[in-house]
Amino acid sequence: MASNRDDFKAKTIDIMAKRVGYRCSNPNCRKLTCGANDDPENYSNIGVAAHICAAAPGGKRYDTNMTSAERKDIQNGIWLCQSCSKLIDSDDIRYTVDLLHKWKQLSEEAAILELESASPAQNTEQDISLIKFYVQCFDRPAFQDDIRQEGRMEDFDRAIEDTIIALNTGVLRTRDGDIIKQADGKAFVQNPEWREKLYNVVDILTAIRRRLMIAEHDHVYSFYSDNGYDGMYCFNDRELEEWFNSSREEILKIMSSICREIGVHELRFSRRCYRW
Ligand SMILES: [Zn+2]
Structure with missing residues (x-):
């Protein structure tokens, strides 16, 4: 037939x-x-x-x-x-x-x-350069601002997705979809403790995206602005709001624990204090 x-x-x-x-x-x-x-x-x-x-x-x-x-x-x-x-x-x-x-x-x-990439018999040198690449992926507002002060949730979600991709593939996309840096995915980190931590970080990032999707669907937050663009998000679920902050804080803590071992700058979640 x-x-x-x-x-x-x-x-x-x-x-x-x-x-x-x-x-x-x-x-x-x-x-x-x-x-x-x-x-x-x-x-x-x-x-x-x-x-x-x-x-x-x-x-x-x-x-x-x-x-x-x-x-x-x-x-x-x-x-x-x-x-x-x-x-x-x-x-x-x-x-x-x-x-x-x-x-x-x-x-x-x-x-x-x-x-x-180099043969499996890898050295710490290579691990360190991979970690440095991953650390720079967290140097963006999505990992610095209180969730209420995120510019646009779509951009926030996109930034989290880009970070997951960078950790999984070693490829960091710009906002336009260009590829700006290339390394290896987290599976290539030889140090088993660091590798485990990176898998953990990706799990948390994935959970953030999932909860964000549900929050949007359930209209858990709304955007308030005086002038149409600058403004802030207001959550009607304070626990969820707190979770978006604490989960990112947790990620930076995990990354920082690796940073300390290799002697590079630690990451800090600033949680800038907002006054009403
Ligand atoms: Zn698949």
Whole structure:
């Protein structure tokens, strides 16, 4: 039976997965998509060669202007884990063609950086330069201001996301999506204690984004301003407000504990005092 889906060829799928080192291309996920199976002759795969523009009419981001050949071309594919491939098809307003191309680019970039980096027998020197790179990612208002004084919540969320990506991939994006610095992801830190702390930091950052999304959805905060742009956020859930501050304070404490060990400037959450 002839299918009207423009599916990828097996060879295309194979190359797509290998170009990102079999990791999910969502920079917030980066999950490994294959590994050993109980059957010694087999392996488990949770990776999916997802279509950026759908393979068939009715699918997400389907583009009528594309030819069948373009639809099944590797350029139109992105390697994702199963849950991220469901995620991108649940919301084509958030997960646009442009965003998915950006994910793919970042993921391929990270894979080649991993290849190019020094052999596993690493030295502390390399750990220290990675830590210095991560520390500078926290040198931004999103990690300095009281939550009530964040300029725009969208920018705050974006800054947190950029920081997660930087820690996961070693790639720091500017606000315009340019790549300005390149290092390695946290998995490359050899010191197991530091690495564990960085994983912990990413967990907290992820929790901040999740709670921010819920807070926005539940209208937990509102913005007050005298002149239309300068102003402050007011939370009707004081515990949540406090959590947004204390969780970031916690992150800076963890980072600072590493800073102390390598003798670089510690990070401090200022919590500037606001007078009504
Ligand atoms: Zn994923």
